[in-house]
Amino acid sequence: MNSKENKLTFSRRNFLRTSALASGGIMIGFNLFTACKPNVKPSIDIENLNFNDFNAFIKISDNGYVTIYSPNPEIGQGVKTSMPMIIAEELDVEWDKVHVVQAKYNKKEYTRQVAGGSQSIRKGWDALRQTGATTKQMLINAAATKWGVDSSTCKAFKGIITNDKEETIGYGEVVKEAALLEVPEKVELKKPSEYTIIGTDAVNVDLDKITTGKPLFGLDYKAENMLYASVLRPPAFGQKLESFDDGEAKKVTGVLEVLRFGDKVAVLGKNTWAAMKGKKAIKAVWKDAGELESTLEHDKILNGILDNEKLxxxxxxxNVKKAFAEADKVIERTYHSPFLPHNCLEPMNFYANVTDEKVHLVGPIQTPQWTVGRVANLLKRKEEEIELEMTRMGGGFGRRLYGDFALEAAEVSSLAKKPVKVIFSREDDMTDGIYRPAIKYRISASLKDGEITGYHLKEAAINSNMYGLIPHFFPAGxxxxxxxxxxxxxxNITTGAWRAPYTNFLAFAEQSFFDELAQEMGKDPVQLRIELLQNVKDNADEKIEYSGERMESTIKLAAEKGGWGKSKEGVFQGFSAYYSHNTHVAELAEVELKDGVPVVTKVVAAVDCGIVVNPTGAINQIQGGVIDGxxxxxxxxxxxxxxKPSNKNFDTYRLIRMNETPKVEVHFVQNELSPTGLGEPGLPPAGGAVSNAIYRALNTRLYKQPFIDEVGEKSKVLG
Incomplete structure (x- = not known):
């Protein structure tokens, strides 16, 4: 929908449906409230006020404070703050009178309760605004009826309705009457210039609880008579359990029960440490049931795929073949990325209590609906019997899409007939993960008369059906x-989505390649990208997903704010630009040599994500993505x-450290287009920008990640 179109028309039936679309909305049904006056300060903690339910999304207290339920999972991407901000904006209530609560999984009331693909705000934008605006209009209509005036003479602001006689009435005073009225056929959405909440900085709604250690996360959850389960899984991908001896495990103080399920063994204890100690005491015999793969073998396999002409x-x-045959020169490069674990700060965990009456699930999950369906199938239960509560997540990055840990908890609870919480150790998390697959890209380009005439991108991937590449992104068209x-x-190694799927490594490969092409052509790398984008602006191919105009403006903003080509002596710049998850991002990295070692000191990012709902949260997302990248x-x-994974914990697996993080400066392209994703798009361009800067510092091109393998252990991003 065009963001400049502010009038919407729909029937009551359509309102009820569209209100629930894409994880936003409201099904109107009100209770009686008392007056809602402006500038009222809560006399007690807002969470303890007497709130009255009137639908699955909103509750209002008798003094006008509003609770908004956030239906989508919160993994740190900020939707628990930004989605309610959108409703509150169009509802026209003061943000400091809004209390936000994480909703449970509810298939009837909510749609797309998913955290993934940076789609929550994009998919929910229209429906969330419609929800707030329609509710506000119904309240205005009720007030107009009470006053005996035309509703067009009334307006609402900060929870107060005013007529042209300057009479005022609070939302709470007309809620009961509003519930009896027809849903209005037309509602007026605010223009961006009228926003008072959207576009302003809002503190994360859970910040106080996070900083004071309140129980928000899955690991915090406790229930009466709950047992802790530590699960022994096959040590190698391609192995199965043949037999086990649990004699020593049962001697561990606090261990209560040992259960086999499939090729796994669950040790149940009174506490985490008893369960984990008991698991270590299990003596298991494993048998090979598939190929036991190694990294060196994978490297040969991927090379073989790239050499195959029948891809x-x-x-x-x-006609790429003809362009290459007629070229003055053909340039070909191969780029390699390894497997990566997700390394969420909070290891996988989940609670389950399976009884004859119902299945109660609680924990950090990105895909509640899929998980409920899989648990129902596993236990042969109806989905209606399953209640799933979502906790805040200490990171997701795609790992918590899959819910294998939730299924483990449900199966163990069903066997034990007790409430159980499965907890992964860090070693469990890294050795039994669902990883980003190893991938190789081979990119070839033909040059003729100083121009790029042909381009061929080949991908060789482990389990590419779980990953794949994006054929319609830049430079398509x-x-x-x-x-x-x-x-x-x-x-046999389990692979799947990893933050910014498809593009997290592809962006590095392509953006490094274009930097090298620019050098070969004697062109400025930024200018080469802008010239290429002119060719896609009039392209009628609807498959092309990015916008040439929006990418160009993002590139120019990054170049301007980063001072491209104007760095002081000793500062080496690298540039990268990429489109992913509906958002255009360009990044300029600065590298300096300290004792001969390249150090990334600064990254300037320019972002076109449409309207920015919460600038503070948006900046945090881009900064986090850049540093992660x-x-x-x-x-x-x-x-x-x-x-077997060679790395089991952070003593051998290398992550970026606090003193290695550069300054990240973020700028947004200003427009009034509907918002797009932010959790992932900041990551893909980072690797390319840094590798291109390192090239200018060391005169060394990087083709393989991690870069440390090519530039040496001393080459650290010190920040």
Missing amino acids: DVRREDG CISNYKVSSGNYKS IGHAMYGNLTFENG
């Missing part, structure tokens, strides 16, 4: 002869030997 073609424009093809090796590009590397 799956994802997109083909023009920019080069007339363009081809994208891919091949896949099916592995730099850290994994520099250091992240999970290897396998005979099916």
Whole structure:
């Protein structure tokens, strides 16, 4: 919907449906409230006020304070703050009178209760605004009826309705009457210039609880008579459990029960440490049931795929083969990325209590609906019998999409007939993960008369059906002869989405390649990108997902704010720009040499994500993505030997450290377009910007992640 179109028309039936779309909305139904006056300060903690329910999204207290339920999972991306801000804006209530609560999973009342793909705000934008605006209009209509005036003579602001006679009435005084009225056929949405909440800085609604240690996260959850479960899983991908001896485990103080389920063994204890100690005492015999793979073998396999001419073609424009044959020069480079674990600060965990009456689930999960369906199938129960409560998550990054830990908890509870909480140790988390797969890209380009005439991107991936590449992103449409093809090796190692799926490594490969092309062509890297984008602006191909105009403006903003080409002596710059998750991001990295070691000191990011709902939260998301992107590009590397992960904890697995993080400066392209994602798009361009800057500092091109393998252990991002 065009953000400048402010009038909406829909029936009562459509209102009830569209209100629930895309994780936002309201099903109107009110209780009686007393007056809601402006400038009223709460006399007690807002959480303890007497709130009255009137739908699945909103409760209002008798003095006008509002509770808004946030239906989507909160993994640190800020939707528990920003989604309620959108409702509150159009409802026209003061933000400091809003209390936010995490909603439970509810298939009837909410739609798309998912945290993934940076889509929550984008998908919920229209429905959330419609919800607030329609509710406000119904309250205005009720007030007008009470006064005996036309509703067009009334307006609402900060929970107070005023007529042209300057009479006022609070929302709470007309709620009962509003519930009896028809849903208005037309509602007026605010213009961006009228926003008082959207676009202003809002503190994370959970900040006080987080900083004071209140129980918000899955690891915090406790229930009466709950047991703790530590699970022994196959030590190598491709192995199964043959037998086990639990004699020593049962001698551990606090261990109550040992259960086998499938190829796993659960040790149940009175506390976490008893369960984990008991698990270590299990003597298990494992048998090989599949190939036990190693990193060196993977490297050979991926090279073999790239050398294969019979790959799956994802997109083909023009005639790449002819362009290459007629070229003055063909440049070809190969880029390699390793497996990566997710390394969420909070390890996987989940609570389950399976009884004859119901299945009660509580924990950190990005996909509650999918999880409920899988648990129902596992236990042969109806979905209606399953109640799932979502806790705040200490990181997700795609790992908590899969819910294997929730299924473990449900199965163990069902077998034990007790409430159980499964808890992963850090070693469990890293050795039994769902990883970003190892991938290689081979990129070739033909040059003729100083221009790029052909481009071929090949992908070789472990389990690419779980990953894949994006054939319709930049530079699709920019080069007339363009081809994208891919091949896949099916592995026993579990792989899946990792922050900014598809693009987290592809962006580095392509943006590094274009930097090298610019050098070969004798062109400025920023100018080359802008020239290429001119070719896509008039392209009628609807498959192309990015906007040439928006990408160009983002590139220019980053170049301007970062002072591209104007750095002082001893500062080396690198540039990168990428579109992912519906958002355009350009980044300029600065590297300095300290004792001959390249150090990333600053990154300037320009972002076009449409309207920014919460600037503070938006900046935090981009900064986090940039630092995450730099850290994994520099250091992240999970290897396998005979099916076993070589790294089990942070003593051997390298992460970016506090003193290695550069300053990250964020700028947003100002427009009135509907908002898009922010949790992931800041990450993909980071690796390319840093590698291009390191090249200018050391005259060394980087083709493999982690960079530390190519520039040496001393090359640290010291910040």
